[in-house]
Amino acid sequence: MTTASATATSAAVATSDAKENDAPKSTAIPERDYGPEAEIARLQAQADAFTRKTELEKRAVRDLEKEVETMRSRVETQRKKMGGLDAAQRANNQIQKKIKMLETKLDKSLCRFNEAKSHNKTLRLTIDNLRKERAVFAEVYRKLEKDLDAKKADMGVIVEESDRAYEARDRAVAEMAKLKMQADKEQASFENEWRELGKLIEHDRKMKEFMRNRRKVNEDDGKLGTLSLEEEKKLKKKIIKGNWGNIKTKARQSTVQTKVHSYTEAFEKIKAAAGIDDLDALVSNFLSAEDENFRLFNYVNTLNQEIDALEEQISNVKGEIEKYRGDGVGGDGARKKQLKELSDKLLATERKADAYETKHKDAMKTVLQLKDGIWKIYNKIGCNTPANRELLGEEGVNTENMMQYLGIVEQRTNEILQMYAAAQATAKGEASDENRAVDDKKDKETRAMGYAALLSQGPDKPATGGTTLKIQLPTTRETGDEDSDESDVEDDRPLNRDELRAKTLSRLAKRERAAEKEKTHARAPSGGIAGGGGKGGGGVGARRPPAGSRPGSKLGSRPQ
Incomplete structure (x- = not known):
């Protein structure tokens, strides 16, 4: 609204100026016609016009000053609402705090998510195994059901066969009873025939007795007809034997015929019952x-x-x-x-x-x-290089890549210690003289072996000199014999800073003692570090390829 009024005032002033500028032109009297009075009148008119312009300008200035005051009051009000001059910085600080807090929550959430994901993977594997076992059990169950049905069918067949066998047995028992009755009848007839034969034998015996008595009578007479006594005896024996043989043959034939007839009838009955002719x-x-x-x-x-x-x-x-x-x-x-x-x-x-x-x-x-x-x-320590960023990404340190960061830090620390050891060895070499050559050599070898024992745990580093300084990353079996007194639980649990420092110092001391023990078995050449050929060991200024891209680097094999 104020801006509109100021604009209107400026327009009015401009219109009045235009009118005043046009008015003298329209009322101007040529100087040649009217003289000095006309000039005075013209000047008086111009003075009035400029006076009006001045008043209008003053009025416009007052309006603008009012607008300026209004805007200043509004600016002050807005500043008070915003909280002062450093409100933006405070707001920015609060936003940064919130961002850090949210990042921390995000890291925790990611950790929980990864744990849940791992747990879900384990459960999924368990479920898959259980499904496979269920499929196997179902297959076994189906096979057992099939076997059970087959056994039931076989059992039904066996029961039917058993019923038929029982029926056949009953028929056979009945047939045996009939055969037994028939055999009893045959036995009775045989006994009757035997009795008849006994009667015949008794009759024959009586006849023999009669003939014997008669022969005695004839012997008394001296002769028995025309035959001699011996011939008559032989004839009687033949007659008796012939009669007895005929009787026995007839009896046998009768018995055999009876049995054959009975057996034939029995087999005919069995054939008729079984339905088999053969x-x-x-x-x-x-x-x-x-x-x-x-x-x-x-x-x-x-x-x-x-x-x-x-x-x-x-x-x-x-x-x-x-x-x-x-x-x-x-x-x-x-x-x-x-x-x-x-x-x-x-x-x-x-x-x-x-x-x-x-x-x-x-x-x-x-x-x-x-x-x-x-x-x-x-x-x-200068590890934040483009190569490492490309290797590790821009996410920063998290639980997944923490061991990779530690590996790079350890590698860089080994490099720094290696350069320091080389510098110390070089300084010792330059400060030595002929009188102290032996002592300096022993001191140098001792320190070189101490540094070599310390540096021999890092990754391999190519040397530019005549020898190669080999550094390997520590493995899980590095200090197994030395640290055997520590339990697995203490190795697995997280350590604070003091415990880490104490553990590191104790390991360094053990390595130095091990290096001193090995000094009697293997001595490094003078002026080198762990077998270096020159004063600087030939490997101080060697360029190293990016971490994780060197052959022999164990960074990628660290547990994550």
Whole structure:
């Protein structure tokens, strides 16, 4: 609104100026016509016009001053609302604090996410294994079901065959009963015939007795007809033998014919019952049926034994049930005691879990402090190079690449220590003279071996001189014999700064002692470091390829 009024005022002033400038031109009187009065009138008119212009300008200036005051008051009000001159800086500081806080939360969230991801991976593998096991069990179950169905079918067939065998057995028993009755009849007829034969024999005996008596009578007379006594005896014997043989032959023939007839009738009946005309087939079928009956009889005996065993098991189980029913009343106290012990164990386990959770939080705090310390050391010793940034990325130190950062820091530290050792060796070489050559040589060798023992744990570094200074990264088996007294739990837990310093100093002292022990076995040449050929060891100014890209570097093999 103020700007609009100022614009209107400026427009009015400009319009009045234009009118005043035009007015003298329209009322101007030529000098040649009117003279000095006209000039005075013209000048008077111009003075009035300029006076009006001045008033208008003053009025415009006052309006502008009012607008300036208004704007100043508004600016002051806005400054007060914003909080003063350093409000922007404070706001920026607060924003930076919030950014750091959010970055910390993001790191924690990423850690939790990675842990959850790892846990999910483990669970996924477990689920896959369980699915495979379930598939295997399902396949085994299907096979067992198929086998069970086959066994049931076989059992049904066997039961049917057993029924048929029982029926055949019953028929065979009935047939045997018939045959037995027929055999009894044949035995009775045979006994009758035997009695008849006995009567014939008795009659023959009586005839012999009669003939013997008669012969005695004839002997008394001296002759028996025309035959001699001996001839008559022989003739009688022949007649008797012939009669007896005829009788026995007739009896045998009659018995055999009777048996053949009975057997023929029995086989005809069996053929009619079995429906088989061939005698050999009938015999083989009968033998196979007998074998099958014997097998079924054994199977039935086996089933009976299994039934007896199952009944015995059932009785044992019933006895145990009764026993445990009796012990159930007394076992309530024991169960309550076990329940109390389990509850105590559960509480102890929960307390341990809470303690481990607290330790985990402390460890995470220590890890965060280590991240800051590693980043500061990384930048301070000059490791933040484009090659390392390309290798590690722009994310900074996190739990995944912390070991890589430590490897690069260790590598750079070894380089610095190597240069320092080379400089010390060079200074010692320059300050030596002929009188102190032997002492300086011993001192130099001792220090060189100490530095070599210290530097021999880093990665390999190519030398520019005649010898090569080899540095390898420490491995997990580096100080296994020296640090065997430390437990695995202490090696795995996070250490604070004091513990790290004490552990590092103790390891350095052990390495120096080991170097002193090895000095008697292997001595380095004078003026070199760990076998260097010159005063500087030939490897001080050697250029190194970027970390992680050198052959033999163990940075990529560190656990992450």
